[in-house]
Amino acid sequence: MTESASPHPPGADLNRRDFLRSLAGLGGAAVALQALDQLALDPEQAVARYEAQLQELIYAEGTHLESLDVLERMRVELHRALEKSPAERRWVMVIDLRKCVGCHACTVACIAENKLPPGVVYRPVIEEEIGTYPNVARRFVPRPCMQCENPPCVPVCPVNATYTNEEGIVEMNYERCIGCRYCITACPYSARTADFGFTYTQGNANADGLILGSDIADSYERAPNFEYGKQYPRQPGRSSPVGNARKCHFCQHRILNGQLPACVTTCIGRATLFGDANDPDSLVAELIASPNVMRLREELGTEPRVYYLV
Amino acid sequence: MAQAVQPQEGAAPPAGSRFRFEWRWTDFFWILGVVLLIAGAASMWQRLTEGLAPTNLTSYVPWGVWVGFYDYLVWMEVGSLLIFTGLIYLFGDKLLLKVKPIVLFTGFTIVTMGLLIVLLDLGHPERFWHVLVYAEFSSMITWMVWLHSAYLLILTLELAIVLWGGRRLAGLLKPLALVSLPVGLALIIVSGSIFGVVAARPLWNTASLPLMFLLSALAAGSGLLLFLVVVFWKEKNSSEYTALVNKLSVITRTLLLAGVFAASVIAFTMLYKGGGNPTRAEALNLILTGPYWWSFWIVHILLGVLIPLALLFLAPAKPLLAGIAAFLSSITFVAVTLNIVIPTLVTEELKGLATAFVDPKLALDYVPNTMEWLVLAFIFGIGSVIFGLGLRFLPLQSQHTEATHD
Numbered sequence: 001m002t003e004s005a006s007p008h009p010p011g012a013d014l015n016r017r018d019f020l021r022s023l024a025g026l027g028g029a030a031v032a033l034q035a036l037d038q039l040a041l042d043p044e045q046a047v048a049r050y051e052a053q054l055q056e057l058i059y060a061e062g063t064h065l066e067s068l069d070v071l072e073r074m075r076v077e078l079h080r081a082l083e084k085s086p087a088e089r090r091w092v093m094v095i096d097l098r099k100c101v102g103c104h105a106c107t108v109a110c111i112a113e114n115k116l117p118p119g120v121v122y123r124p125v126i127e128e129e130i131g132t133y134p135n136v137a138r139r140f141v142p143r144p145c146m147q148c149e150n151p152p153c154v155p156v157c158p159v160n161a162t163y164t165n166e167e168g169i170v171e172m173n174y175e176r177c178i179g180c181r182y183c184i185t186a187c188p189y190s191a192r193t194a195d196f197g198f199t200y201t202q203g204n205a206n207a208d209g210l211i212l213g214s215d216i217a218d219s220y221e222r223a224p225n226f227e228y229g230k231q232y233p234r235q236p237g238r239s240s241p242v243g244n245a246r247k248c249h250f251c252q253h254r255i256l257n258g259q260l261p262a263c264v265t266t267c268i269g270r271a272t273l274f275g276d277a278n279d280p281d282s283l284v285a286e287l288i289a290s291p292n293v294m295r296l297r298e299e300l301g302t303e304p305r306v307y308y309l310v
Numbered sequence: 311m312a313q314a315v316q317p318q319e320g321a322a323p324p325a326g327s328r329f330r331f332e333w334r335w336t337d338f339f340w341i342l343g344v345v346l347l348i349a350g351a352a353s354m355w356q357r358l359t360e361g362l363a364p365t366n367l368t369s370y371v372p373w374g375v376w377v378g379f380y381d382y383l384v385w386m387e388v389g390s391l392l393i394f395t396g397l398i399y400l401f402g403d404k405l406l407l408k409v410k411p412i413v414l415f416t417g418f419t420i421v422t423m424g425l426l427i428v429l430l431d432l433g434h435p436e437r438f439w440h441v442l443v444y445a446e447f448s449s450m451i452t453w454m455v456w457l458h459s460a461y462l463l464i465l466t467l468e469l470a471i472v473l474w475g476g477r478r479l480a481g482l483l484k485p486l487a488l489v490s491l492p493v494g495l496a497l498i499i500v501s502g503s504i505f506g507v508v509a510a511r512p513l514w515n516t517a518s519l520p521l522m523f524l525l526s527a528l529a530a531g532s533g534l535l536l537f538l539v540v541v542f543w544k545e546k547n548s549s550e551y552t553a554l555v556n557k558l559s560v561i562t563r564t565l566l567l568a569g570v571f572a573a574s575v576i577a578f579t580m581l582y583k584g585g586g587n588p589t590r591a592e593a594l595n596l597i598l599t600g601p602y603w604w605s606f607w608i609v610h611i612l613l614g615v616l617i618p619l620a621l622l623f624l625a626p627a628k629p630l631l632a633g634i635a636a637f638l639s640s641i642t643f644v645a646v647t648l649n650i651v652i653p654t655l656v657t658e659e660l661k662g663l664a665t666a667f668v669d670p671k672l673a674l675d676y677v678p679n680t681m682e683w684l685v686l687a688f689i690f691g692i693g694s695v696i697f698g699l700g701l702r703f704l705p706l707q708s709q710h711t712e713a714t715h716d
Binding site: 121176187 | 435
């Protein structure tokens with residue numbers, strides 16, 4: 001039906017529609033606010049309720065996961081994958097470049113999750129300019145560790161401090177690493193960075209009672225990260241991971257606790273997707289089979305587990 | 311007839327005699343060493359307490375001037391000893407035995423400096439023993455550490471026998487020297503393979519790189535050997551000295567020419583545009599025409615190749631000129647190792663990465679800072695003090711022969 005065929009004048013129709021939409025929006029906002037309020041008042045209960053709903057979804061027969069938000073779907077699939085033995089899982093990441101808006105939320109979330117110090121970054125977002133003026137386009141390419149099936153960084157390590165675990169994630173053994181940085185030179189994606197031992201607040205003044213000096217202000221960056229299921233508080237001195245090579249590990253510590261990697265949950269455009277490629281029904285398995293998939297520097301034969309949709 | 315090392319110049323004074331300090335020209339080495347130690351002490355302290363943070367190294371340029379100098383020292387030490395040992399034990403040139411103590415001691419000093427440099431380049435130098443205990447032999451660095459340690463051990467044994475072994479152990483010198491040949495060759499090849507096997511860096515990732523390392527090491531090492539002969543040979547008026555200098559001059563210039571030829575062939579192939587690798591060509595162009603073009607063209611090609619070649623060709627029978635040529639050639643080879651290590655790393659692997667997340671330690675620019683140079687000065691200070699004290703207190707300039715044991 002065309003606008004001219006409408007029994008009501010266009011203005012009146014729009015007004016009513018807008019009015020109804022506003023009401024719905026307000027209602028939705030009120031519900032959301034109520035939920036947030038409830039979460040704030042009793043976060044444990046809210047999380048427990050959410051987890052219970054998730055469990056229902058995981059074990060419910062015939063649930064159409066396609067109808068869920070992709071984050072919900074990925075969490076359900078993640079839980080299902082975790083029920084398998086580690087060797088049966090094959091974690092992959094899919095990044096939809098058409099949806100990435102270059103907000104860098106994933107980079108920031110990764111830094112917050114892993115308490116990354118200055119100079120260490122696991123997931124920068126490369127901004128590419130394609131063409132020349134006036135025919136210019138921009139593209140954003142997040143670059144986590146590719147978790148290669150043939151990782152060039154692994155065999156070059158002289159002390160076996162980096163290796164591929166059963167699930168295909170390339171891990172670091174911080175306590176064993178001697179800091180030769182050979183793995184950094186060998187990675188074709190520059191996905192490893194060296195931890196030179198900086199902190200954000202170093203050099204800031206201290207004056208008890210007058211200012212919130214670095215001794216107190218840096219407590220947030222002294223808190224431990226949970227990489228590889230351990231705790232690494234950033235204490236003064238040169239203890240690991242200071243002096244080591246560091247890299248993205250798909251937030252393995254989160255995965256094993258049933259949580260998606262931090263970059264996935266924070267992606268505002270649902271552009272970063274994660275899951276078990278060995279599950280034929282998973283979202284990622286479906287996506288990596290599509291024809292518009294590419295991987296970075298495939299000619300090197302590294303077989304990355306990070307796929308890009310273009 | 312074999313003779314044990316006879317303490318002459320440089321030996322401790324006889325017991326009972328009154329010690330009187332006499333300045334010698336060789337004291338220059340330890341005095342220079344002390345100056346370098348003082349100059350580098352603060353930076354060394356900084357390195358020990360703050361790690362690699364004060365360096366200009368970044369995550370994208372993780373290796374810099376220290377790795378370049380390490381390779382240079384390996385070239386010098388192993389190259390000179392390969393030529394030296396090969397000439398004596400494979401080609402029967404017994405004349406060189408006369409400088410064996412000083413050549414071995416120079417090698418020992420350089421090996422020690424090399425190991426110290428590579429140790430300081432580690433993020434966790436206190437864990438160096440992990441390479442021995444948790445060795446992963448798929449890594450070229452493991453092989454490098456093991457071979458370098460083995461080489462140091464062989465060299466120390468040889469030196470100890472030459473200096474203090476007397477006739478009783480002199481028979482071990484030839485087997486030790488012969489073992490040092492394959493170990494030295496392997497060390498050079500492995501040092502080149504550390505770079506050669508890295509597929510991520512197209513300029514390094516060529517089968518020819520380890521072979522170029524060998525050729526360069528031999529060229530740099532023959533220069534060092536010639537220089538040591540010119541400086542430390544005692545009977546400079548003898549005909550055998552002139553003949554030896556002439557022979558080493560021919561070897562040095564031949565190796566220099568061979569190196570230039572091989573490097574040119576490789577460079578032309580890499581720069582070929584039709585179907586070539588653009589990243590590789592970009593890194594090579596950075597060496598040839600980048601901001602540090604002078605380190606290649608002036609330091610290496612002019613001072614290290616052309617002038618030495620001219621001197622070695624024009625004045626083969628003039629030891630002084632040959633010595634200058636050898637000095638220039640061997641000392642400027644450091645420009646080659648630095649140009650192998652750094653320009654490749656400052657070439658971006660993924661376009662736009664350097665600006666994706668901005669931090670001083672995520673930069674692609676790298677120029678060694680004062681602290682890095684001063685730490686090197688400290689290491690060279692250690693080497694210079696060891697060398698100078700050795701010249702003063704060890705019988706390094708004594709005549710040494712192993713005739714009956716060959």
